Amino acid sequence: MREEGIYIAAFLVCLAAFGCTSKKAAPAELEQAAAEPTAEPEAAPSEPVAVKDxxxxxxxxxxxxxxxxxxxxxxxxxxxxxxxxxxxxxxxxxxxxxxxxxxxxxxxxxxxxxxxxxxxxxxxxxxxxxxxxxxxxxxxxxxxxxxx
Ligand code: HEC
Incomplete structure (x- = not known):
């Protein structure tokens, strides 16, 4: 139990640290990443036509x-x-x-x-x-x- 607690605590500290730095570094990138899933499925089906030489x-x-x-x-x-x-x-x-x-x-x-x-x-x-x-x-x- 105690060991588990330490791991979880370490994990949370880690997460907080990474979460903080990436948020500070590039908020625009994160917003873009959040918007991407909706854009991708629409673009995919037309791709073979678009890439034809x-x-x-x-x-x-x-x-x-x-x-x-x-x-x-x-x-x-x-x-x-x-x-x-x-x-x-x-x-x-x-x-x-x-x-x-x-x-x-x-x-x-x-x-x-x-x-x-x-x-x-x-x-x-x-x-x-x-x-x-x-x-x-x-x-x-x-x-x-x-x-x-
Ligand atoms: C059904 C027959 C036919 C097909 C199919 C055809 N053409 Fe023509 N094309 C003609 C005829 C007839 C003329 C001459 C028109 C005139 O002199 O009044 C012509 C003329 C032209 C000219 C010359 C225009 C000028 O100012 O003298 C070009 C360029 C041309 N065709 C390109 C093409 C291309 C590219 C294709 C395929 C996408 C094509 N043609 C398919 C019959 C055809």
């Missing part, structure tokens, strides 16, 4: 949506291009690459041909409106095909 996502989107018309090498000769008039843009044209800004390419990717006064055959991608980093990476894909 935009460059990887852009490449996937390009292969899934753009290659059909613009072709693997961006020459405007994809399998779906034969029936189209006008033809999809040939990204390898140096003249064309020089004639457009990145902003223009971003606008046509999100809003489609009609957003820049071109053919509605160039479809819009409204799901990319809130993914500017993916759109920027798509612009880079289009620009890189122009370099080849």
């Amino acid at each position: 935009p460059v990887v996502e852009a490449e996937e989107i390009f292969n899934a949506r753009c290659v059909t018309c613009h072709g693997e090498k961006g020459k405007g000769d994809g399998p779906g291009s034969a029936a189209l008039n006008p033809k999809p843009r040939d990204y390898t044209s140096v003249e064309w690459q020089k004639s457009v800004t990145d902003e223009h390419i971003k606008t046509i990717i999100i809003g489609g041909g009609t957003a820049v006064g071109l053919s509605p055959l160039m479809p819009p991608n409204p799901d990319l409106t809130d993914k500017p980093e993916v759109v920027a990476a798509l612009v880079a894909v289009v620009r890189n095909l122009g370099d080849e």
Whole structure:
């Protein structure tokens, strides 16, 4: 019994000492720690989407949506291009690459041909409106095909 009492007393002294120093040292940190448990469960489920590399996502989107018309090498000769008039843009044209800004390419990717006064055959991608980093990476894909 007596020994136990000593241990408990020592424990309490210890606790008081640590409690005091950490409270004095960083009250803001403690408040933050107390607030964290409520914030974490909400953030966790969306994490896998948020951490996806935009460059990887852009490449996937390009292969899934753009290659059909613009072709693997961006020459405007994809399998779906034969029936189209006008033809999809040939990204390898140096003249064309020089004639457009990145902003223009971003606008046509999100809003489609009609957003820049071109053919509605160039479809819009409204799901990319809130993914500017993916759109920027798509612009880079289009620009890189122009370099080849
Ligand atoms: C259904 C076929 C089709 C698909 C799919 C398509 N495009 Fe197009 N795209 C076109 C056509 C057709 C044009 C030419 C429009 C014109 O000249 O009026 C075009 C033009 C463009 C241009 C050139 C704009 C300019 O000012 O000359 C860019 C850049 C472009 N597309 C990017 C993309 C990207 C990136 C994707 C994938 C997210 C994509 N396109 C998907 C058909 C398509």
